[in-house]
Amino acid sequence: MTNLYKLYTSFTRNGPAFLAITTKEWLIQQGKNLLKRLGFNFLTKGQTETYLQPFQIATEPGSTLRLPSVANESKPGKLIFTEKVVTFPPTFVWHVSAPGGKARQLVTGSMMLNHNVLKTDYRHRDLLKTYIRPRIRRKVGTETLLAPWSQVFDDMWFGGYYDFMLLVAAKICRIRESLPESVFSEAIVAYPLLGTSYERDFMNLIGLRDNQVVDSRLYNVTFSDCVLGNSNSWIYPNVADIQSLKRQVEARVSTTPSERQRIYISRAGRRRIRNEAELIVALKSLGFQIIEDKPRSIAEQVRLYKSASFIIGPHGASFTNIIWCEPGTYLFELFSPTYTPDYFLYLAQVMNLRYTAYSHGEADDRFGISDDMYVAVPELVNRLRTLLDTPIQTN
Known part of the structure; x- marks a missing residue:
């Protein structure tokens, strides 16, 4: 009975989800075996x-x-x-x-x-x-x-x-x-x-x-x-x-020189700022333009990010566009404490940008990829004032 119990608990240690994943992987392997028989x-x-x-x-x-x-930036002394x-591995192109x-x-x-x-x-x-x-x-x-x-x-x-x-x-x-x-x-x-x-x-x-x-x-x-x-x-x-x-x-997007601007990138889907209205009021007082989350052409996104001197917003795919930024542009990324990937830290390093991050609250064991987040606006504004007084440096 003990051995049967151990066997049962080994298969159900993570509940039905574990069994579903195990079954799915088994079916995938069986499918591969079938396709191998087909050549x-x-x-x-x-x-x-x-x-x-x-x-x-x-x-x-x-x-x-x-x-x-x-x-x-929410917790001095913590990373x-x-x-x-x-x-990053090598890349190849093959002509067959x-x-x-x-x-x-x-x-x-x-x-x-x-x-x-x-x-x-x-x-x-x-x-x-x-x-x-x-x-x-x-x-x-x-x-x-x-x-x-x-x-x-x-x-x-x-x-x-x-x-x-x-x-x-x-x-x-x-x-x-x-x-x-x-x-x-x-x-x-x-x-x-x-x-x-x-x-x-x-x-x-x-x-x-x-x-x-x-x-x-x-x-x-x-x-x-x-x-x-x-x-x-x-x-x-x-x-x-x-x-x-x-x-x-x-090479295919025309741009005209313009005064560089501070922008806040809003999000309409997951990972929104729960108290965004309060944050927007504060950011406007610091001279930030509020960029709504709506469809834009790639050319529009190139021009928007290339014209930015300082970018702040919650972690999201729009920050892919920092590859169009001028060197020395500042990216200030806001995170939920349960989801902090470093994709855009990497892109910022590649593109020679300056980077800062903020996460308010305590993390738990959840994978909070969709979690909305809260920002303590007074502490964030105090930190922004310091950063905005820092001259932009380029290499």
Whole structure:
């Protein structure tokens, strides 16, 4: 009885959720085994990079970057982030010919070469779902296929502005800079589209026509050549990718010199400021412009962030746009005590920005990715007054 009890508690130690996850992973593994019997040979990321090495046309080395410790402006003497050194892996671009139809793009955007399913991004398991519920895809042909992404956006692990810009858009820019313009301008881009206005806006901005961008779940693209690249770190993207995205976008956005402004980035969804009305009154008294959370074109966001001297707001995807900021711009990031990722500390270091963080209250064991937050306005204003008196320095 004791052994049975131990077995039962081992399976239920985290309740039904643990059983659901265990069952899901088992089903995924069984699905992979089935696809292997159907001729799919799933490569790991390392195996993929080795397999594609003869087709490599561009690479940027990986490296490390030191992230400084960051004090909590709400609690003098306490840190939100401790100092650490992060690593970002190398990036690659591969140009593969497809003689005799031995290469094809799968529904998820993955490439299969001679029965080898490449792992250029993070996971294979999306393939299982698409083969359980197959659909007929319309055929379209092109000389060159660009395959920048091999997963389905699910709004759980991948989805949203940050993920699109740094995982897909940046990779498309990397690929573009590796190809002759005559090839890029006539190629078709295919992957499981996110379907957002900013995705369409980005494609139009870099010169891709609507008929050049198709959803791999709906279209079966036949091609003579395929160009693809790897994803590296999700949290700490290769610096070269960030710089490539910045170059390609800013080259296509006209800006005019203007007086730099202090801006507060509001949020309408999750992670809002609970006492935002009180905070806005205080920020206006310090000369801040209040930026509402509403759809904006990429060009508008470039101009907004490039014109900023000081940015404050709750942690959110809009801060992806700090890559357009001028060196020395200040980012003051507001956090819930239950969710403090360092994505934008990393971007701030890459872009040579100044960075400060604030979190009011005590943390607990929850993963509060959606938690709203409270700001003690008087203490925040006192700290802001000090920072706003500090001259902007650039290197």
